[in-house]
Amino acid sequence: MHYQHRFQDGSDLQLPLGKVVCVGRNYADHAAELNNPIPSEPMLFIKPASSVVPMEQPFSVPQGMGSVHFETEMAILIGERLQHADLSAASAAIAGVGLGLDLTLRDVQDGLKKKGHPWEKSKAFDGSCPLSAFVKPELVPDLQDQQIRLTVNGELRQDGNSALMLNKILPLICYMSAFFTLEPGDVVLTGTPAGVGPVLPGDQLKVELVDLLTVETAAK
Ligand code: ZN
Numbered sequence: 001m002h003y004q005h006r007f008q009d010g011s012d013l014q015l016p017l018g019k020v021v022c023v024g025r026n027y028a029d030h031a032a033e034l035n036n037p038i039p040s041e042p043m044l045f046i047k048p049a050s051s052v053v054p055m056e057q058p059f060s061v062p063q064g065m066g067s068v069h070f071e072t073e074m075a076i077l078i079g080e081r082l083q084h085a086d087l088s089a090a091s092a093a094i095a096g097v098g099l100g101l102d103l104t105l106r107d108v109q110d111g112l113k114k115k116g117h118p119w120e121k122s123k124a125f126d127g128s129c130p131l132s133a134f135v136k137p138e139l140v141p142d143l144q145d146q147q148i149r150l151t152v153n154g155e156l157r158q159d160g161n162s163a164l165m166l167n168k169i170l171p172l173i174c175y176m177s178a179f180f181t182l183e184p185g186d187v188v189l190t191g192t193p194a195g196v197g198p199v200l201p202g203d204q205l206k207v208e209l210v211d212l213l214t215v216e217t218a219a220k
Pocket of ligand 1: 191
């Protein structure tokens with residue numbers, strides 16, 4: 001399926017879809033709920049372009065692979081090439097702010113973690129990254145004071161603020177760019193606050209970048 005990045009206001013956005021660079025355990029309350037220690041340096045992983053689907057359309061929950069968890073995350077659209085970026089380059093490269101669901105095969109991940117194996121199968125599978133449209137960065141008053149929320153079947157499940165990120169967005173982008181060149185159209189997922197849990201076919205989800213963007217969608 002052809003995927004195209006888009007702005008929430010419908011204005012033109014001509015960036016190709018690239019990879020999605022993610023950080024694990026970027027909120028202390030989420031690390032604690034899974035009994036994970038807080039990492040001493042950012043824990044990075046990548047979801048490939050083939051994992052991305054539009055959040056506004058019903059997304060598939062893999063069957064027969066154990067529990068599938070939602071993780072609601074602030075998504076940053078990269079508009080300029082970044083390699084060993086400094087803070088000002090990272091800031092200037094932000095083309096949009098949106099929402100991503102970092103869908104995770106939690107049982108598969110637990111098995112891989114026990115064996116000391118990479119997480120890819122649990123994090124990078126097809127459809128594992130529903131992505132919203134993006135809000136222009138100038139409309140976001142403060143990247144590090146932004147509430148994100150997830151409501152499932154009318155029940156508030158995640159309600160976190162980017163102020164609580166262990167690695168703030170700009171230094172995180174710089175750190176990522178020292179390992180992985182970020183290209184125009186790549187997306188950075190900034191970690192999930194606490195409250196993660198299983199998502200089941202038929203669940204109705206409301207995902208919010210509070211006061212900026214609301215996506216109503218469903219799992220199938
Ligand atoms: Zn995540």
